[in-house]
């Protein structure tokens with residue numbers, strides 16, 4: 001999907017990083033029609049949250065399954081086939097060539113899009129070096145984006161800090177999905193490469209992933225509406 005085709009409201013993806021299905025359902029009810037796109041990651045998926053993917057999809061919401069798959073090709077492919085049956089819109093894999101190739105082949109014919117996680121937004125150059133990488137964050141993100149593009153991956157997960165550079169590399173053929181979003185004044189937490197919603201959109205991000213600044217807000221709906229307003233304003 002070209003960025004211009006993405007409805008402004010669908011650009012906010014709320015991370016349902018919550019302890020269980022009851023809490024997740026309550027959050028979805030609280031956010032109501034302010035939010036149309038949800039992300040289910042480790043915490044909820046491992047607490048029985050995967051059936052919620054189908055439930056949300058049936059109720060008209062879009063769902064991003066953020067399991068960041070990385071395994072031998074056959075295991076990744078079979079996992080992708082299973083997630084495709086749930087009706088999810090996005091699924092993440094780590095941006096390793098074998099993994100991306102297996103995922104792209106396995107999703108073909110389904111409506112599922114594969115997103116490659118380039119470098120986690122909680123990493124800076126020092127963290128990469130500590131993990132044994134010689135490249136800095138921006139170089140590794142760009143190298144992985146180029147590999148992902150060649151392999152036919154549908155989109156990239158990166159910090160909004162890399163969005164403008166990635167746009168130049170991949171044009172509008174791939175979706176740019178950016179966590180590490182922090183409204184002005186929000187606690188950074190463990191995120192290291194962050195931007196405000198408005199700056200992320202201006203930098204070229206298609207989708208903004210926001211978790212704690214919304215789910216831990218005193219009024220999550222008000223917090224989500226504020227992010228939506230910032231997105232709309234930045235889109236002009």
Ligand SMILES: O=c1ccn([C@@H]2O[C@H](COP(=O)(O)O)[C@@H](O)[C@H]2O)c(=O)[nH]1
Pocket residue numbers: 015017041066117119120121122157158179180181189191209210211212213
């Ligand atoms: O590089 C990445 C990839 C995924 N995430 C996920 O996004 C949300 C962010 O939540 P916040 O509470 O807004 O920090 C979370 O579910 C991560 O698993 C990411 O942050 N960075």
